Each structure stands twice: as structure tokens, then as C-alpha cells.
Amino acid sequence: MRAHPFSSSSPSPPHPTHQASFHRLFVCRTARRHTLNLSASPSRAPQPRSSMAVPTIGYISICSGDPAAHAAAQASFEATEAQLRKIAADYGLAPDLDKLDEEGREILAGSDPNLKCTFTAPPPHRAGRVYIHLLPSDGLKRTRSNFTALLTGSKGACKADRSKRLHYLGTPFHRVETDFVVQGGDVTRGDGSGGEAVHAGGSFKVEVEGLKTVASYGSLAMAASRKDVNTSQFFFLLTDAPSQLAKVQGKYSVFGQALVSSQHLLNPGLADVLRSHSLDPDQVIREGEAVFRRFKHLASPDGRPRERVWIDECGIL
Known part of the structure; x- marks a missing residue:
């Protein structure tokens, strides 16, 4: 696989054992894989001010297996x-x-020679549901509107392939890399080589505000299709290791947070929104933790999931 070359403005190359994973968050249309764009803006903080009063919370239900x-x-x-x-x-x-x-x-x-007895119920292939707080910055409007439309399927068919929908429902997570990321959202090909945004032209420019947002465990970010351009692919961070976060910070647009820790409910408005939908905030966290444990179980060093994993339900509260 041809990796995206390091630019002169990039930080020093990662350790060789991590270099392949460091490259693949960038959608390379020639290699049909994701590689990392290393020429993005430097890391900045803190998170931007918002004018939105009520938090926007999306959800994704995960299944795995055959x-x-x-x-x-x-x-x-x-x-x-x-x-x-x-x-x-x-x-x-x-x-x-x-x-x-x-x-x-x-x-x-x-009692019945034709019956093949199964005495134990198979484990459920649904891992659970993870709820996602979409960051409310005015500087992330296009990223947020793209993601919410893809969660709900409100924009109809893909322009690149009319047989496919602009909808995350049923799409796989094609990459689950140990101690790094789980990546999906390829609505056109499902293998990491495609993707399409709901905006005109099927893509949109990376919004700078997302590059300023501090990345952490459970952060939701867009995977770039080429330098400074997003489509539909996204990823969650499965790590809090500084060396891994540095591969994302300031290089990819972070625009959401999976609710997988009690720390993520420090904003009282989030708990209020969950309760308004008859959801117990503590149970939401427990279910999110279970989903991330399943992701980690399915992860491999080369990013190939150990078994098929896909989005079974998705939407916005």
C-alpha cells in the first residue's frame, strides 16, 4: 500500500510499528485505503463558544458477527x-x-431424531447503542449537518451510486485498530475506499473549528477523503494515549463525543436531554462502555475487524 508521504511541515514520523496505522485515516482514492494527511493545521485548544442552547445527541446501535x-x-x-x-x-x-x-x-x-438440539442461546450479535454528543460550535455547522443527515437518511440516494443511500444504516466499520480507532461511514463502497457527503459535490472542506477541539478517548472525528476534504467516513478514538492522540489532534476535525464515561455527563444539559427521552444517563454510559468493549474485542493490530461489525440502527434524539 502506498502511504501518503510525510510533508516538510509534518512532525517527526511515528515509530515504525505504528506508521501503517498512522496513515490510514485519510481516504486515498488511488490506493483505495485511508492514509493520514500530515500537513494539517497545528493543534489548538480550547473548544469554541456555541450559540446552541439544547445539546444535539445522536445514536448508533452496533451489531457484530454473522x-x-x-x-x-x-x-x-x-x-x-x-x-x-x-x-x-x-x-x-x-x-x-x-x-x-x-x-x-x-x-x-x-425424543426427536430430526431435531438438532441447541441447549444454550447464542450470544446476541447486538453489542448495544452508543449515544454521541455533537459539539455545538457554530464553526462546525456543515460537519454536524452532514453527520446528522447521514444518521437519519433524510437526503435520499447517493449521487455516486443511486443504488446506495446517504444513510449510515447497515454500513460496516471496516477498520477497528487496536488501541487507536474504529472507523466506518463508507456509504458508497463499505470498504474504506469510498464515501459521500450530503453537501453539494459529495464532499465539503474541513472546518477549522474541529481542528481546534481537544481529542480524547471516545472523540468522534471525520476521516478526510483527501487533504482538507471530508465526505461521510468517521472514526471514534479508542485510546487516551498521548502518542496516539497526537496523530489526530489538529489534523482531523473532531466534532463529537461518544458518551462512554461519567465524565462526559458533566454538562448538565446532556443528562436533561437524555431524561427528556426517558433515558437513564447512567445506563446510557454503561451501554456506551459495553459498545466500546466490543470494539476493543474486535480490534486487531492491522485494523481488520475480527468479525463483521456494522450499524444496525442510527438516528438523532
Whole structure:
């Protein structure tokens, strides 16, 4: 894979073990992979002032695994449950699969030679839902409107491929890199080589305010399609390590925060919005933590997810 060359204005190259991951947040249309643009503005802080009163909160529900295999395993488990209910009284068996002893399982399995018994329910392929606070800066309007439209699917079909929708629903996370990022949002190709914004021309210029925002664990940022240009791809940070944050800080537009820590609810307005939608803020944090644990479980050093992971539901509160 050809990496984007280091520019003369860039910081020193990262350690060789991290160099490949350092490059791939930038969508390279020739290599059809993401590499990092190192010629972006220097890091700046603090976060900008906002004129928006009510926080905007989006959500993404995550699934992983093989849907067909999960459906087959679930169907087998339910058929086993149904057979137990049918014969339990006749054979004096416990009515629940988890209460059957070894002898009971043998009796159940022998009661129907055509039944392949599954005694344990398959683990859910839905990891949970992560809620995202979209930063309210007036300087992030285009980034925010692009992301919210892609969460809701309100803009219809992609212009590059009319068979695809401008909607994150069903799109995969094509990159889950250990101790770095989870990246998705390729609405056109799904493999990290595409993407399209809802704005005219299918892309928009990186908004400078996002480069000033301090990156941290759980930060949401846009993955650039080329220097200073965004489309639909985004990523969450899975790390708080300064060496990893430095690869993002001031180089990518940070515009949101996944609610994955109690620290993220210090803004009282966020908790108020959640409660207004009958959501328990503490449960929101716990579910977000669970989703990020699943991301970490699926991560690999080369960024290839250990199993398929995708967006099952998404929207705005």
C-alpha cells in the first residue's frame, strides 16, 4: 500500500510499528485505503463558544458477527425449547433448558431424531447503542449537518451510486485498530475506499473549528477523503494515549463525543436531554462502555475487524 508521504511541515514520523496505522485515516482514492494527511493545521485548544442552547445527541446501535449463522443458531435454540415444552410433562423433565441435567438433555435429544438440539442461546450479535454528543460550535455547522443527515437518511440516494443511500444504516466499520480507532461511514463502497457527503459535490472542506477541539478517548472525528476534504467516513478514538492522540489532534476535525464515561455527563444539559427521552444517563454510559468493549474485542493490530461489525440502527434524539 502506498502511504501518503510525510510533508516538510509534518512532525517527526511515528515509530515504525505504528506508521501503517498512522496513515490510514485519510481516504486515498488511488490506493483505495485511508492514509493520514500530515500537513494539517497545528493543534489548538480550547473548544469554541456555541450559540446552541439544547445539546444535539445522536445514536448508533452496533451489531457484530454473522447474521445468518446467528439466526440459524437462534432458530435451533427456539426449536429445542419448543420440543422441551412439548415433552416435559410426559417425561417429568424440568420445563427450562438451563435446568436440565445431563440425563434430561439426553432424553430431550432422543425424543426427536430430526431435531438438532441447541441447549444454550447464542450470544446476541447486538453489542448495544452508543449515544454521541455533537459539539455545538457554530464553526462546525456543515460537519454536524452532514453527520446528522447521514444518521437519519433524510437526503435520499447517493449521487455516486443511486443504488446506495446517504444513510449510515447497515454500513460496516471496516477498520477497528487496536488501541487507536474504529472507523466506518463508507456509504458508497463499505470498504474504506469510498464515501459521500450530503453537501453539494459529495464532499465539503474541513472546518477549522474541529481542528481546534481537544481529542480524547471516545472523540468522534471525520476521516478526510483527501487533504482538507471530508465526505461521510468517521472514526471514534479508542485510546487516551498521548502518542496516539497526537496523530489526530489538529489534523482531523473532531466534532463529537461518544458518551462512554461519567465524565462526559458533566454538562448538565446532556443528562436533561437524555431524561427528556426517558433515558437513564447512567445506563446510557454503561451501554456506551459495553459498545466500546466490543470494539476493543474486535480490534486487531492491522485494523481488520475480527468479525463483521456494522450499524444496525442510527438516528438523532
